[in-house]
Amino acid sequence: MSARAEERFIASYLASLAEGFPGAFGLTDDCAEIAPLPGHAFVVKTDPVVEGVHFFADDAPEDLAWKALAVNVSDLAAKGARPVAYLMALTLPAQPEPKWMERFAAGLRQAQDAFGCVLIGGDTDCRPGPLSIAISVFGEVPAGRMVPRGGAVIGDHIYVSGALGGAALGLQLRLDPGRAAAWRLADGDRNQALQRYLRPEPKIGLRSSLQTYARTSMDISDGLLKDLDRMCRLTDVGANLELAALPLAGGVGAVLAADQSLGVQLITAGDDYEVLATVPPESAANFELTARRGGVSVRRIGHVVADAGTRLFDQSGTQIKLGPTGYDHFDVK
Amino acid sequence: MSARAEERFIASYLASLAEGFPGAFGLTDDCAEIAPLPGHAFVVKTDPVVEGVHFFADDAPEDLAWKALAVNVSDLAAKGARPVAYLMALTLPAQPEPKWMERFAAGLRQAQDAFGCVLIGGDTDCRPGPLSIAISVFGEVPAGRMVPRGGAVIGDHIYVSGALGGAALGLQLRLDPGRAAAWRLADGDRNQALQRYLRPEPKIGLRSSLQTYARTSMDISDGLLKDLDRMCRLTDVGANLELAALPLAGGVGAVLAADQSLGVQLITAGDDYEVLATVPPESAANFELTARRGGVSVRRIGHVVADAGTRLFDQSGTQIKLGPTGYDHFDVK
Structure with missing residues (x-):
């Protein structure tokens, strides 16, 4: 040319x-x-x-x-x-x-x-x-007000925006459309998952709530557990999460009900581009309120603890075993 | 990982x-x-x-x-x-x-x-x-002082920094080291050309002279003629250049003397990352002076004219025929 x-x-x-x-x-x-x-x-x-x-x-x-x-x-x-x-x-x-x-x-x-x-x-x-x-x-x-990744403090509430697992479900359906029937997904959920993989929605409506009330924040690109672990390690803390508290994208709940291991894989696989934030307990109510005013749903999914590592608990309080999680940039073979 | x-x-x-x-x-x-x-x-x-x-x-x-x-x-x-x-x-x-x-x-x-x-x-x-x-x-x-590419005015002097053709010569020698002997290049010139291909030197010492005295400026990445043509077209002007005025990198003069067509190809082939600027005639002396103070040699190589297009003249005033020139980003086959 x-x-x-x-x-x-x-x-x-x-x-x-x-x-x-x-x-x-x-x-x-x-x-x-x-x-x-x-x-x-x-x-x-x-x-x-x-x-x-x-x-x-x-x-x-x-x-x-x-x-x-x-x-x-x-x-x-x-x-x-x-x-x-x-x-x-x-x-x-x-x-x-x-x-x-x-x-x-x-x-x-x-x-x-x-x-x-x-x-x-x-x-x-x-x-x-x-x-x-x-x-x-x-x-x-x-100036000086970029919400940092590092700084999580023991006792902070951990929040996530929107819904998890949709992008990974969409990718699975993209690779093998037949799984929609096997998982008995409703058409609406299937289409939403495909859309979430193709068209992630940055949570720009969270700007004011993050700037005013969040202690730390990052987006989830490589998976909830991997990214949360990165965040916590910067201040040598850990995280306890409740599976039942995690907000799930349409269709992900159905997969989780049918196969907990596969469901957890979807939820933690990444590409959801939701926001993960820690908020001091005394700011939690205001954080939730301003997020809602910004048109973004946020959910408290756990809290920051002294023990290093990220743990996920089921409704009975039992810790769920986790395999290697999250998408690795270097995993290409 | x-x-x-x-x-x-x-x-x-x-x-x-x-x-x-x-x-x-x-x-x-x-x-x-x-x-x-x-x-x-x-x-x-x-x-x-x-x-x-x-x-x-x-x-x-x-x-x-x-x-x-x-x-x-x-x-x-x-x-x-x-x-x-x-x-x-x-x-x-x-x-x-x-x-x-x-x-x-x-x-x-x-x-x-x-x-x-x-x-x-x-x-x-x-x-x-x-x-x-x-x-x-x-x-x-x-603020507001980025030196633009567009704005060249008829009568402006056209300047180029440093030396031309070295990177293209270095690339030729990289592809076929034997040509150094065929072109009778001195070892110093050969090494300098290879270096100019591998390690371009941005002309950061020109900052003050460009900011104060240049009307327009851009770096030469795709070749002197192609980039000058881009610059001139923004104000529907053209350029007349003198081959004898062009500053040549070590070894390029030897190639030019042996084969004018090949020499011109080297000079106009791009990758030199020199600065090309137009300067109002009344600012030319100050431009040259401040450039020298910044440790960068600049050479007046021609001037802006009304006729669209870029022309290159030899010492006798004869226009040199030019083929397709410069590196095209879209030329990959």
């Missing part, structure tokens, strides 16, 4: 996503200029999604685009930051068909409008290998 | 690169917090480098790391920005050997110390496919 063709490509599919942001220079410059509001700072993050790891080659381009932005915005949401802008490095195995690019850009448009941010720059390249979308996001917080 | 092993990986190889930057949280958080100085803004940019496109699989890991950061910092330098920080998404075909990672981290250390920035966050993933290093950089400018 010549320089002019490359410019036409950007102008045709991407430039409109930068409208209204002067520092993006209409995507005609190598760089963008961006500043936070006075007294504010940026929370920044990059998390690429790659074909064969985070999505399938034949997923709808609208969905890839949504997911690529959503997984990054999810981190901002967990930090109490307001999404502002993003850079995108798009690495393609071949020059895309116009129709594919139109649909991809339409998915980005839906996602950025939903999350309140704009594309301000990036890069497009072709090379042999899997499709990769590397987005870097910029969110805004009052 | 388990969560703990992944944390050890980050702690062992990368965390020391974030030292001294509180908002990086020692790379233990998903996100980083960063703010420009009061009255300043960030210039931001992402440009991934990928095995098989920007480097070879068997290049030294120190060199890959240097190049991955340098190509991004080069953009900041061209915008008159002071490098501050970067995010890195490292996508590996397999879990790296400890020795490889140590050397890669050592290369990052050399580069970030040379450019004055620190690692503040990122992501590490394994998946089948080529090694990819996607860095996003943050540079600081007085």
Whole structure:
């Protein structure tokens, strides 16, 4: 593609996503200029999604685009930051068909409008290998007020937003649609699970409650237990969780009832992009109230304890045995 | 790799690169917090480098790391920005050997110390496919003062920093070492060319001169003619260049003397990461002076004209015929 063709490509599919942001220079410059509001700072993050790891080659381009932005915005949401802008490095195995690019850009448009941010720059390249979308996001917080991952204190309540297990169930159904019948899933639950895998919903409505009341927060990308363990280890504490308290995505309860081990696997498998937070007990009521006002359901699922490690208990108080849990970035063979 | 092993990986190889930057949280958080100085803004940019496109699989890991950061910092330098920080998404075909990672981290250390920035966050993933290093950089400018690509005015002097053609010559020698003898290159020139391909040097010393005196600026990543054409088209102008005025990297002059067509190909092939700027004639002397004070040589190579397109003239005033020039991101077959 010549320089002019490359410019036409950007102008045709991407430039409109930068409208209204002067520092993006209409995507005609190598760089963008961006500043936070006075007294504010940026929370920044990059998390690429790659074909064969985070999505399938034949997923709808609208969905890839949504997911690529959503997984990054999810981190901002967990930090109490307001999404502002993003850079995108798009690495393609071949020059895309116009129709594919139109649909991809339409998915980005839906996602950025939903999350309140704009594309301000990036890069497009072709090379042999899997499709990769590397987005870097910029969110805004009052300076020094990014909600940290580390700092959990013994006695803190542990909260999770939304519902767990839906993305992993969706992935299972994507890999083997026949399992929906085997698990006797209702059509609504099956469709919701598939949707949760394809279109995670960052919990941007939690901004105010996290900023004001949470001690620590992170998003769950690699699985509840693995991510909670990471959080707790930063202050040498542990966590006790109650299985019955965990909020379950549609269909996950049915699987759990039929096969507890498989159900727990779904719940802890990751990709749900919910928010995991610890809140001092005295702030719990206000945290729940402001979360509800922000349109996000949160559920207290356990509390922080002195014993290292994360334990899950059933309704009888018996500890559930856990295998290796969570998605590992390095598990590719 | 388990969560703990992944944390050890980050702690062992990368965390020391974030030292001294509180908002990086020692790379233990998903996100980083960063703010420009009061009255300043960030210039931001992402440009991934990928095995098989920007480097070879068997290049030294120190060199890959240097190049991955340098190509991004080069953009900041061209915008008159002071490098501050970067995010890195490292996508590996397999879990790296400890020795490889140590050397890669050592290369990052050399580069970030040379450019004055620190690692503040990122992501590490394994998946089948080529090694990819996607860095996003943050540079600081007085608010509203990023030097733009667009805005060249008829009569502006066109400047280029450093020397051209070295990276392309280095690539040719990398692909076919025997050509050094065929072109009768001195050992020093051969080694310098190989080095210029592996270790581009962003022209961060140009910051003050660009901010104060340049009308437009960009870095040359895709080749002098292609990038200059992009710059000029933003204000519907063109450029006349003099071949004899172009500053040539060591060895390129010898190739040019032996074969003008091949020499011009080297000079315009890209990857040199020099700065290309237009400067109003009345500011030219000050631009040159402040550049020299910043330790960067700049050369006036032509001027902006009304006629669209870029033309290159030899010493007799004859226009040199140019084929398709510059590196195209979409040219992979």
